[in-house]
Amino acid sequence: MTFTLNPRFAATFPPPVMEARRWLDGVIHPDDRPLINVSQAAPVAPPPEALRAAMADALMTQPESHLYGPVLGLPALRARVADEWTRSYGGTVQASQVAITSGCNQAFAAAIATLAGDGDEVIIPTPWYFNHKMWLDMQGIHTVPLATGDSLLPDPDAAEALITPRTRAIVLVTPNNPGGVEYPAGLVHAFYDLAQKHGLALILDETYRDFDSRTSAPHDLFSDPDWADTLIQLYSFSKAYRLTGHRVGAMTASVKRLAEVEKFLDTVTICPSQIGQIGALWGMENLGQWLAGERAEILDRRAAMAEGFPALDGWRLLGCGAYFAYAEHPYDLPSNEVAQRLVGAAGLLMLPGTMFMPEGSAGGKRQMRIAFANIDRAGVQELFRRLSNLSI
Structure with a gap:
Protein backbone atom coordinates (compact mmCIF):
# COMPACT_ATOMS: atom_id res chain seq x y z
CA MET A 1 0.00 0.00 0.00
CA PRO A 47 -4.87 23.07 39.38
CA PRO A 48 -5.64 24.18 42.94
CA GLU A 49 -8.56 22.34 44.51
CA ALA A 50 -10.86 25.36 44.50
CA LEU A 51 -10.37 25.80 40.76
CA ARG A 52 -11.05 22.13 40.14
CA ALA A 53 -14.20 22.38 42.25
CA ALA A 54 -15.43 25.33 40.19
CA MET A 55 -14.82 23.40 36.97
CA ALA A 56 -16.54 20.31 38.37
CA ASP A 57 -19.54 22.38 39.42
CA ALA A 58 -19.80 23.81 35.91
CA LEU A 59 -19.61 20.32 34.49
CA MET A 60 -22.57 19.22 36.61
CA THR A 61 -24.74 22.34 36.74
CA GLN A 62 -24.17 24.27 33.51
CA PRO A 63 -25.67 22.30 30.59
CA GLU A 64 -24.27 24.84 28.11
CA SER A 65 -20.73 23.84 29.13
CA HIS A 66 -21.19 20.65 27.08
CA LEU A 67 -22.26 22.47 23.92
CA TYR A 68 -20.48 24.40 21.21
CA GLY A 69 -19.65 27.87 22.40
CA PRO A 70 -18.70 31.05 20.53
CA VAL A 71 -15.85 30.41 18.10
CA LEU A 72 -13.80 33.30 19.53
CA GLY A 73 -14.44 32.29 23.12
CA LEU A 74 -16.72 33.05 26.05
CA PRO A 75 -17.60 36.76 26.18
CA ALA A 76 -16.93 36.94 29.92
CA LEU A 77 -13.41 35.55 29.56
CA ARG A 78 -12.63 37.83 26.60
CA ALA A 79 -13.81 40.81 28.63
CA ARG A 80 -11.77 39.76 31.66
CA VAL A 81 -8.59 39.44 29.58
CA ALA A 82 -9.22 42.84 28.00
CA ASP A 83 -9.70 44.45 31.42
CA GLU A 84 -6.55 42.81 32.81
CA TRP A 85 -4.41 43.82 29.84
CA THR A 86 -5.75 47.39 30.03
CA ARG A 87 -4.92 47.55 33.73
CA SER A 88 -1.49 45.91 33.61
CA TYR A 89 -0.12 47.33 30.35
CA GLY A 90 -1.86 50.70 30.14
CA GLY A 91 -3.68 51.89 27.06
CA THR A 92 -6.96 50.34 26.05
CA VAL A 93 -7.84 46.79 25.03
CA GLN A 94 -11.44 45.97 24.12
CA ALA A 95 -13.11 42.58 24.56
CA SER A 96 -13.72 42.55 20.81
CA GLN A 97 -9.92 42.57 20.34
CA VAL A 98 -9.46 39.33 22.33
CA ALA A 99 -9.99 35.78 21.06
CA ILE A 100 -9.76 32.64 23.16
CA THR A 101 -7.99 29.72 21.50
CA SER A 102 -7.31 26.06 22.21
CA GLY A 103 -3.91 26.78 23.71
CA CYS A 104 -1.28 29.34 22.78
CA ASN A 105 0.15 27.11 20.04
CA GLN A 106 -3.18 27.37 18.25
CA ALA A 107 -3.14 31.13 18.71
CA PHE A 108 0.23 31.23 16.92
CA ALA A 109 -0.99 28.94 14.16
CA ALA A 110 -4.12 31.05 13.66
CA ALA A 111 -2.14 34.29 13.58
CA ILE A 112 0.28 32.92 10.98
CA ALA A 113 -2.59 31.53 8.90
CA THR A 114 -3.98 35.05 8.55
CA LEU A 115 -0.60 36.61 7.75
CA ALA A 116 1.44 34.43 5.45
CA GLY A 117 1.23 31.85 2.71
CA ASP A 118 3.42 29.59 0.65
CA GLY A 119 6.86 31.12 0.11
CA ASP A 120 6.39 34.03 2.50
CA GLU A 121 8.92 34.74 5.28
CA VAL A 122 8.74 35.17 9.05
CA ILE A 123 11.70 36.38 11.13
CA ILE A 124 12.30 34.53 14.41
CA PRO A 125 15.23 35.03 16.82
CA THR A 126 17.36 31.97 17.56
CA PRO A 127 17.29 29.90 19.64
CA TRP A 128 13.61 29.59 18.69
CA TYR A 129 10.60 27.81 20.14
CA PHE A 130 10.51 24.65 18.04
CA ASN A 131 6.71 24.46 17.65
CA HIS A 132 6.79 27.85 15.93
CA LYS A 133 9.34 26.52 13.46
CA MET A 134 7.35 23.32 12.93
CA TRP A 135 4.15 25.18 12.06
CA LEU A 136 5.92 27.46 9.60
CA ASP A 137 7.57 24.46 7.92
CA MET A 138 4.25 22.64 7.59
CA GLN A 139 2.72 25.72 5.95
CA GLY A 140 5.52 26.21 3.43
CA ILE A 141 6.55 29.48 5.07
CA HIS A 142 10.26 30.25 5.22
CA THR A 143 11.63 30.80 8.72
CA VAL A 144 14.33 33.47 8.68
CA PRO A 145 16.61 32.99 11.70
CA LEU A 146 17.77 36.07 13.59
CA ALA A 147 20.93 35.19 15.55
CA THR A 148 21.09 36.62 19.08
CA GLY A 149 24.59 35.70 20.22
CA ASP A 150 25.53 35.08 23.83
CA SER A 151 23.12 37.74 25.14
CA LEU A 152 20.13 35.90 23.61
CA LEU A 153 18.67 39.36 22.91
CA PRO A 154 17.72 40.08 19.28
CA ASP A 155 19.01 43.20 17.54
CA PRO A 156 16.44 45.32 15.64
CA ASP A 157 19.09 46.54 13.18
CA ALA A 158 20.09 42.96 12.38
CA ALA A 159 16.41 42.10 11.94
CA GLU A 160 15.89 45.00 9.55
CA ALA A 161 18.69 43.69 7.35
CA LEU A 162 16.73 40.44 6.96
CA ILE A 163 13.48 42.04 5.77
CA THR A 164 12.55 41.32 2.15
CA PRO A 165 9.40 41.89 0.07
CA ARG A 166 8.22 38.42 1.24
CA THR A 167 8.56 39.18 4.97
CA ARG A 168 5.19 39.15 6.74
CA ALA A 169 5.96 39.13 10.46
CA ILE A 170 8.54 39.21 13.24
CA VAL A 171 8.03 36.86 16.20
CA LEU A 172 9.27 37.58 19.72
CA VAL A 173 8.83 35.41 22.82
CA THR A 174 9.33 37.11 26.20
CA PRO A 175 10.14 35.84 28.76
CA ASN A 176 11.86 33.71 26.20
CA ASN A 177 11.41 30.04 25.46
CA PRO A 178 13.98 28.48 25.33
CA GLY A 179 16.41 31.20 26.47
CA GLY A 180 14.66 32.43 29.61
CA VAL A 181 15.71 36.04 29.01
CA GLU A 182 13.25 38.87 29.58
CA TYR A 183 13.32 41.33 26.70
CA PRO A 184 13.69 44.93 27.96
CA ALA A 185 10.66 47.10 27.30
CA GLY A 186 12.73 49.39 25.10
CA LEU A 187 13.87 46.49 22.95
CA VAL A 188 10.30 45.27 22.47
CA HIS A 189 9.26 48.76 21.47
CA ALA A 190 12.15 49.01 19.00
CA PHE A 191 10.86 45.88 17.26
CA TYR A 192 7.34 47.31 17.30
CA ASP A 193 8.63 50.46 15.61
CA LEU A 194 10.51 48.32 13.07
CA ALA A 195 7.41 46.29 12.25
CA GLN A 196 5.35 49.48 11.95
CA LYS A 197 7.93 51.05 9.64
CA HIS A 198 7.84 48.12 7.22
CA GLY A 199 4.14 47.30 7.45
CA LEU A 200 4.76 43.97 9.18
CA ALA A 201 3.01 42.25 12.05
CA LEU A 202 4.80 41.91 15.37
CA ILE A 203 3.74 38.64 17.01
CA LEU A 204 4.54 38.89 20.71
CA ASP A 205 4.22 35.58 22.54
CA GLU A 206 3.86 36.24 26.28
CA THR A 207 3.05 32.71 27.43
CA TYR A 208 5.24 33.19 30.53
CA ARG A 209 4.26 36.78 31.40
CA ASP A 210 2.95 35.70 34.82
CA PHE A 211 6.49 34.68 35.84
CA ASP A 212 8.33 37.79 34.66
CA SER A 213 10.60 39.04 37.43
CA ARG A 214 9.81 42.70 36.81
CA THR A 215 7.16 44.51 38.82
CA SER A 216 6.51 47.03 36.06
CA ALA A 217 4.77 46.27 32.76
CA PRO A 218 7.09 44.34 30.43
CA HIS A 219 6.23 46.73 27.57
CA ASP A 220 3.97 49.67 26.76
CA LEU A 221 2.79 48.70 23.29
CA PHE A 222 -0.91 48.81 24.16
CA SER A 223 -0.53 52.49 25.05
CA ASP A 224 -0.29 53.30 21.34
CA PRO A 225 -3.87 54.01 20.18
CA ASP A 226 -3.02 52.28 16.90
CA TRP A 227 -1.42 49.17 18.44
CA ALA A 228 -3.89 46.86 16.70
CA ASP A 229 -2.50 47.81 13.28
CA THR A 230 0.81 46.08 14.12
CA LEU A 231 0.68 44.01 17.31
CA ILE A 232 -0.61 40.45 17.72
CA GLN A 233 -0.14 39.36 21.33
CA LEU A 234 -0.38 35.71 22.41
CA TYR A 235 -0.97 34.27 25.88
CA SER A 236 -1.49 30.95 27.64
CA PHE A 237 -3.58 30.16 30.69
CA SER A 238 -1.89 26.75 30.95
CA LYS A 239 1.15 27.85 32.92
CA ALA A 240 -0.61 30.33 35.23
CA TYR A 241 -3.45 28.03 36.35
CA ARG A 242 -2.07 24.54 35.53
CA LEU A 243 -4.64 24.05 32.76
CA THR A 244 -2.34 22.43 30.20
CA GLY A 245 -4.70 19.55 29.49
CA HIS A 246 -7.66 21.88 28.97
CA ARG A 247 -5.97 23.86 26.17
CA VAL A 248 -6.85 27.49 26.79
CA GLY A 249 -4.90 30.35 25.22
CA ALA A 250 -5.60 33.85 23.96
CA MET A 251 -4.82 36.21 21.11
CA THR A 252 -5.14 39.97 21.31
CA ALA A 253 -5.29 41.68 17.92
CA SER A 254 -7.42 43.93 15.74
CA VAL A 255 -11.12 43.21 15.34
CA LYS A 256 -10.53 42.91 11.59
CA ARG A 257 -7.84 40.25 12.07
CA LEU A 258 -9.92 38.31 14.56
CA ALA A 259 -12.68 38.08 11.96
CA GLU A 260 -10.17 36.18 9.82
CA VAL A 261 -8.93 34.17 12.80
CA GLU A 262 -12.53 33.08 13.36
CA LYS A 263 -12.48 31.33 9.98
CA PHE A 264 -9.40 29.34 11.00
CA LEU A 265 -10.72 28.39 14.43
CA ASP A 266 -14.15 27.39 13.12
CA THR A 267 -12.58 24.88 10.74
CA VAL A 268 -10.13 23.43 13.27
CA THR A 269 -11.78 23.18 16.71
CA ILE A 270 -15.05 25.14 16.22
CA CYS A 271 -14.67 26.53 19.74
CA PRO A 272 -12.25 26.29 22.66
CA SER A 273 -13.05 23.98 25.57
CA GLN A 274 -15.94 25.34 27.57
CA ILE A 275 -14.77 23.80 30.85
CA GLY A 276 -11.24 25.05 30.30
CA GLN A 277 -12.50 28.58 29.68
CA ILE A 278 -14.68 28.45 32.78
CA GLY A 279 -11.61 27.40 34.75
CA ALA A 280 -9.47 30.17 33.25
CA LEU A 281 -12.09 32.81 34.05
CA TRP A 282 -12.52 31.55 37.61
CA GLY A 283 -8.77 31.60 38.04
CA MET A 284 -8.48 35.18 36.83
CA GLU A 285 -11.28 36.24 39.16
CA ASN A 286 -10.19 34.36 42.29
CA LEU A 287 -6.57 33.23 42.22
CA GLY A 288 -4.56 36.44 42.16
CA GLN A 289 -2.92 35.80 45.52
Missing part, protein backbone atom coordinates in the same frame (compact mmCIF):
# COMPACT_ATOMS: atom_id res chain seq x y z
CA THR A 2 1.35 3.42 -0.95
CA PHE A 3 1.75 5.87 1.93
CA THR A 4 0.84 9.32 0.66
CA LEU A 5 2.32 12.21 2.60
CA ASN A 6 2.36 15.95 2.22
CA PRO A 7 6.04 16.70 1.47
CA ARG A 8 5.99 19.65 3.87
CA PHE A 9 5.18 17.27 6.72
CA ALA A 10 7.90 14.89 5.59
CA ALA A 11 10.36 17.78 5.79
CA THR A 12 9.20 18.84 9.29
CA PHE A 13 11.17 17.43 12.22
CA PRO A 14 9.38 15.21 14.79
CA PRO A 15 8.06 16.79 18.02
CA PRO A 16 11.23 17.27 20.13
CA VAL A 17 9.68 16.54 23.54
CA MET A 18 8.29 13.23 22.26
CA GLU A 19 11.67 12.37 20.76
CA ALA A 20 13.39 13.08 24.09
CA ARG A 21 10.93 10.88 25.96
CA ARG A 22 11.94 7.97 23.75
CA TRP A 23 15.44 8.27 25.17
CA LEU A 24 13.99 6.92 28.42
CA ASP A 25 13.01 3.60 26.84
CA GLY A 26 14.84 0.75 28.51
CA VAL A 27 16.69 2.97 31.00
CA ILE A 28 16.33 1.92 34.65
CA HIS A 29 16.70 4.66 37.24
CA PRO A 30 17.76 3.40 40.69
CA ASP A 31 15.70 4.33 43.73
CA ASP A 32 18.49 6.50 45.11
CA ARG A 33 18.80 8.43 41.84
CA PRO A 34 15.33 8.92 40.33
CA LEU A 35 14.94 10.66 37.01
CA ILE A 36 14.99 14.47 37.10
CA ASN A 37 12.92 15.58 34.12
CA VAL A 38 13.77 19.12 33.03
CA SER A 39 12.76 18.62 29.40
CA GLN A 40 9.28 20.12 29.26
CA ALA A 41 8.01 23.55 30.29
CA ALA A 42 4.62 22.60 31.67
CA PRO A 43 3.25 22.20 35.20
CA VAL A 44 2.75 18.61 36.27
CA ALA A 45 0.65 19.35 39.37
CA PRO A 46 -3.14 19.70 38.99
CA TRP A 290 -2.30 32.14 44.73
CA LEU A 291 -0.71 33.06 41.39
CA ALA A 292 1.53 35.57 43.15
CA GLY A 293 2.76 32.70 45.31
CA GLU A 294 3.39 30.55 42.23
CA ARG A 295 5.39 33.40 40.70
CA ALA A 296 7.45 33.81 43.87
CA GLU A 297 8.27 30.09 43.87
CA ILE A 298 9.34 30.14 40.22
CA LEU A 299 11.52 33.19 40.87
CA ASP A 300 13.16 31.35 43.77
CA ARG A 301 13.93 28.41 41.51
CA ARG A 302 15.34 30.85 38.97
CA ALA A 303 17.59 32.29 41.68
CA ALA A 304 18.75 28.79 42.64
CA MET A 305 19.67 28.09 39.01
CA ALA A 306 21.63 31.33 38.71
CA GLU A 307 23.41 30.68 42.00
CA GLY A 308 24.45 27.16 41.03
CA PHE A 309 26.05 27.70 37.64
CA PRO A 310 29.22 29.57 38.72
CA ALA A 311 30.37 26.50 40.67
CA LEU A 312 29.71 24.13 37.77
CA ASP A 313 33.01 23.55 36.02
CA GLY A 314 32.98 24.39 32.32
CA TRP A 315 29.30 25.25 32.03
CA ARG A 316 28.18 28.79 31.15
CA LEU A 317 24.75 30.22 31.85
CA LEU A 318 23.49 32.27 28.89
CA GLY A 319 19.94 33.05 29.99
CA CYS A 320 17.65 32.35 32.93
CA GLY A 321 14.06 33.33 33.59
CA ALA A 322 10.45 32.16 33.78
CA TYR A 323 10.68 28.35 33.41
CA PHE A 324 14.07 28.12 31.70
CA ALA A 325 17.82 28.16 32.01
CA TYR A 326 19.76 28.10 28.75
CA ALA A 327 23.38 27.12 29.05
CA GLU A 328 26.53 26.16 27.20
CA HIS A 329 27.99 22.75 28.05
CA PRO A 330 31.75 21.98 28.23
CA TYR A 331 31.89 18.66 26.35
CA ASP A 332 33.41 17.81 22.99
CA LEU A 333 30.25 16.01 21.91
CA PRO A 334 27.33 17.82 20.25
CA SER A 335 24.48 18.65 22.59
CA ASN A 336 22.07 16.08 21.14
CA GLU A 337 24.52 13.33 22.09
CA VAL A 338 25.22 14.91 25.47
CA ALA A 339 21.48 15.03 26.21
CA GLN A 340 21.03 11.35 25.43
CA ARG A 341 24.04 10.37 27.56
CA LEU A 342 22.74 12.40 30.50
CA VAL A 343 19.75 10.08 30.78
CA GLY A 344 21.78 7.01 31.67
CA ALA A 345 24.84 8.66 33.19
CA ALA A 346 23.10 11.13 35.48
CA GLY A 347 19.36 10.42 35.43
CA LEU A 348 18.71 13.81 33.80
CA LEU A 349 16.38 14.48 30.88
CA MET A 350 16.92 17.86 29.24
CA LEU A 351 16.71 19.15 25.69
CA PRO A 352 19.71 19.94 23.49
CA GLY A 353 20.24 23.26 21.75
CA THR A 354 20.09 21.47 18.42
CA MET A 355 16.30 21.31 18.90
CA PHE A 356 16.08 25.12 19.05
CA MET A 357 18.49 26.18 16.32
CA PRO A 358 18.79 25.88 12.53
CA GLU A 359 20.20 22.55 11.38
CA GLY A 360 23.98 22.52 11.55
CA SER A 361 24.21 25.53 13.85
CA ALA A 362 27.50 25.55 15.76
CA GLY A 363 25.86 27.27 18.71
CA GLY A 364 23.15 24.66 19.04
CA LYS A 365 25.75 21.92 19.40
CA ARG A 366 27.08 23.58 22.54
CA GLN A 367 23.80 24.52 24.22
CA MET A 368 21.21 22.92 26.50
CA ARG A 369 17.79 24.00 27.76
CA ILE A 370 16.90 23.22 31.38
CA ALA A 371 13.19 23.65 32.19
CA PHE A 372 13.22 23.96 35.97
CA ALA A 373 9.56 24.74 36.69
CA ASN A 374 8.89 21.31 38.17
CA ILE A 375 11.92 21.00 40.46
CA ASP A 376 12.15 22.98 43.69
CA ARG A 377 15.33 24.51 45.15
CA ALA A 378 16.39 21.12 46.57
CA GLY A 379 15.83 19.54 43.17
CA VAL A 380 17.91 22.26 41.51
CA GLN A 381 20.72 21.58 43.94
CA GLU A 382 20.53 17.84 43.18
CA LEU A 383 20.67 18.61 39.46
CA PHE A 384 23.88 20.58 39.97
CA ARG A 385 25.34 17.82 42.14
CA ARG A 386 24.78 15.28 39.38
CA LEU A 387 26.23 17.57 36.71
CA SER A 388 29.31 18.31 38.82
CA ASN A 389 29.99 14.56 39.21
CA LEU A 390 29.34 13.80 35.56
CA SER A 391 31.89 12.13 33.34
CA ILE A 392 31.11 11.99 29.61
